[in-house]
Amino acid sequence: MSNHGEMAASGHWGPPYLLYLGKPADALAIKTARGLAYWRPEWCVGQHRHPDCALTLGFPDMGFAQAKAKGADSMVVGTANAGGVMAPETVADIISALDAGLNVVSGLHQKLRDNADIVAAAKRNGRTLFDARESNRRIPVGNGRKRAGLRVLTVGTDCSVGKMYTSLALERSMRRRGIATDFRATGQTGILVAGDGIPVDAVIADFISGAVELISPAREDGGWDLIEGQGSLFHPSYAGVSLGLLHGAQADALVLCHEPTRRHMRGLSHYPLPDLAQCIEANLAAARLTNPAVKMIGVALNTASLAHDEAVQACRDISDRLHLPCEDPVAMGVESIVDNLLACCAS
Amino acid sequence: MSNHGEMAASGHWGPPYLLYLGKPADALAIKTARGLAYWRPEWCVGQHRHPDCALTLGFPDMGFAQAKAKGADSMVVGTANAGGVMAPETVADIISALDAGLNVVSGLHQKLRDNADIVAAAKRNGRTLFDARESNRRIPVGNGRKRAGLRVLTVGTDCSVGKMYTSLALERSMRRRGIATDFRATGQTGILVAGDGIPVDAVIADFISGAVELISPAREDGGWDLIEGQGSLFHPSYAGVSLGLLHGAQADALVLCHEPTRRHMRGLSHYPLPDLAQCIEANLAAARLTNPAVKMIGVALNTASLAHDEAVQACRDISDRLHLPCEDPVAMGVESIVDNLLACCAS
Numbered sequence: 185m186s187n188h189g190e191m192a193a194s195g196h197w198g199p200p201y202l203l204y205l206g207k208p209a210d211a212l213a214i215k216t217a218r219g220l221a222y223w224r225p226e227w228c229v230g231q232h233r234h235p236d237c238a239l240t241l242g243f244p245d246m247g248f249a250q251a252k253a254k255g256a257d258s259m260v261v262g263t264a265n266a267g268g269v270m271a272p273e274t275v276a277d278i279i280s281a282l283d284a285g286l287n288v289v290s291g292l293h294q295k296l297r298d299n300a301d302i303v304a305a306a307k308r309n310g311r312t313l314f315d316a317r318e319s320n321r322r323i324p325v326g327n328g329r330k331r332a333g334l335r336v337l338t339v340g341t342d343c344s345v346g347k348m349y350t351s352l353a354l355e356r357s358m359r360r361r362g363i364a365t366d367f368r369a370t371g372q373t374g375i376l377v378a379g380d381g382i383p384v385d386a387v388i389a390d391f392i393s394g395a396v397e398l399i400s401p402a403r404e405d406g407g408w409d410l411i412e413g414q415g416s417l418f419h420p421s422y423a424g425v426s427l428g429l430l431h432g433a434q435a436d437a438l439v440l441c442h443e444p445t446r447r448h449m450r451g452l453s454h455y456p457l458p459d460l461a462q463c464i465e466a467n468l469a470a471a472r473l474t475n476p477a478v479k480m481i482g483v484a485l486n487t488a489s490l491a492h493d494e495a496v497q498a499c500r501d502i503s504d505r506l507h508l509p510c511e512d513p514v515a516m517g518v519e520s521i522v523d524n525l526l527a528c529c530a531s
Numbered sequence: 532m533s534n535h536g537e538m539a540a541s542g543h544w545g546p547p548y549l550l551y552l553g554k555p556a557d558a559l560a561i562k563t564a565r566g567l568a569y570w571r572p573e574w575c576v577g578q579h580r581h582p583d584c585a586l587t588l589g590f591p592d593m594g595f596a597q598a599k600a601k602g603a604d605s606m607v608v609g610t611a612n613a614g615g616v617m618a619p620e621t622v623a624d625i626i627s628a629l630d631a632g633l634n635v636v637s638g639l640h641q642k643l644r645d646n647a648d649i650v651a652a653a654k655r656n657g658r659t660l661f662d663a664r665e666s667n668r669r670i671p672v673g674n675g676r677k678r679a680g681l682r683v684l685t686v687g688t689d690c691s692v693g694k695m696y697t698s699l700a701l702e703r704s705m706r707r708r709g710i711a712t713d714f715r716a717t718g719q720t721g722i723l724v725a726g727d728g729i730p731v732d733a734v735i736a737d738f739i740s741g742a743v744e745l746i747s748p749a750r751e752d753g754g755w756d757l758i759e760g761q762g763s764l765f766h767p768s769y770a771g772v773s774l775g776l777l778h779g780a781q782a783d784a785l786v787l788c789h790e791p792t793r794r795h796m797r798g799l800s801h802y803p804l805p806d807l808a809q810c811i812e813a814n815l816a817a818a819r820l821t822n823p824a825v826k827m828i829g830v831a832l833n834t835a836s837l838a839h840d841e842a843v844q845a846c847r848d849i850s851d852r853l854h855l856p857c858e859d860p861v862a863m864g865v866e867s868i869v870d871n872l873l874a875c876c877a878s
Contacts, residue, residue: 328767328799385737392736392771420675420778420821424739427764428771452675466816474767 195312197287198379199227202251202259203241206274207234214239216262216291219373223352229254248284258287260376270294279305289314291372316372319382326393326432328474333403334529337435338413339467341457343422343450345443346486346513347413348374353513355410357522364407368400370429374412385414385425392428400433417466418458419449427470434475436529438467439521443486444498460506479528482521483510542659544634545726546574549598549606550588553621554581561586563609563638566720570699576601595631605634607723617641626652636661638719663719666729673740673779675821680750681876684782685760686814688804690769690797692790693833693860694760695721700860702757704869711754715747717776721759732761732772739775747780758782764813765805766796774817781822783876785814786868790833791845807853826875829868830857
């Protein structure tokens, strides 16, 4: 976590965090804060909620000055707003947080630095603003050259099926086994969890694979990089990002992520989900361009919408059909996938 | 060509053109000007060369004021500079052109609008600057919905194998046959030739397919869009762009472009070129996601480096092997490819 703050051109940001929930439209609207609460609870000192907010992440409710007094460094704004505009009350709260001495980091589409009032408040308080969906780094064009180290990339049948959670669950499991591993973030929530990374869907198209080469450089310690995937080769809107990720990652191993109750590709009611076997074959074929030895080593099933019995049965069915370990990283863990990874790929 | 100037937020640009050659390092350095000279000679009133420039595009040499007097509207700067910096003498010439009353359009990586002296000169002369490698348009995320019209996309074994020339040759041939067709540009030279388009490799990664949907909208006249391809599914640096293009194009027909003397992928000496049959299969498989009826209808071979006999033989060999028409669009035309297109796909 030593990289905190290096991405911010203009100053430091990082934990301890105050999680800003505001007045969310639904549970999905707080997914960035939820990701931090789940994966880095030790970094979170409290949550800030609008009086009408019915959701909670289980942390103490506190105001901005109180959070600062409790040691918070930065407030995390992850609320997704309908309509793509930052709500006036969110802007007002961000300014209050800056006035209370907190830095502010955001996973919103709308940039903090595009709001003149927010920028002015940061300036007068000497605070840092960090937009996690934006990359200010100079990214080289990908070169495809073989680099040292071992890498796992999560791929998906669709967007939002659990690629970040799976990568982080692999990191946790492997670290517990004493294996050197680093989660490499490619999306806004992952970047806040990792304290570093590049939002690959926000880079210029020519530099997708170069961005992935940059965040997962050569490593000589025998350890693993666990690279967060994005999108799906079968999503007509975003497949270019997924292919650039596959090529830049030079993955030794892929894990396929899937949500078994999804009826159609996210946002596209006219596109069905791909067959799992077809999806595995397409990802392996594409990944072989930069690593001919790549293997598919497991399926991570997001069973949040299933009853426990159904979830266990769904994993068993997929495992039998594809001859791969299949688990829900959140509900069941990833031990059988890690076992297979180490059996297949460890040198 | 009625779209000229619509892309420029700040004013008009368009033909007639003065082609600026400057002092090019080699023939490749003037490829944008050469593309215009080849495909739109009727738009070019002259060329401007440094005294040391040994290359010519065959137009009368003239100064900036002289070009303006001959009716030139815009000067085209397409010279690629080594090192990625605009040479001081190029900057000085651009300012002189603006002072002479010409608008300036550029296909350079370096932006005209990033140079304060150039911007000041444009302002004081009331002239327009247009950077063809930049997109200022609001681009929606791709939606993959089937849209009316017929589309051909050129794909390649590699970058720089003739995809733009092939698309333009198809447009010329089909127009001569009385078929309504429009070249849809995706790169800086193509955009200057078409007077419109979006440089898809310069858009944000999430919007690649959306950009292609935007430049090739539904058409109800029974005519064809001929979409300029970019990169290659087999180029580790740029394949994401190529896949987004395939999905956004919803192509009814693909033409594979290839340069038979190329020893390795452009810029990557450690990557061999893909086998043609494998390349065709991979492109068709990816394209089927948004158009299951897509067909490969021919191979365009760039035989500029071969003797005539060798070129004819190379086309014959490929044609026999792949059971597809194979021609060099520049040296031989594209009539057999168009014949096959109309036989396979015309409704």
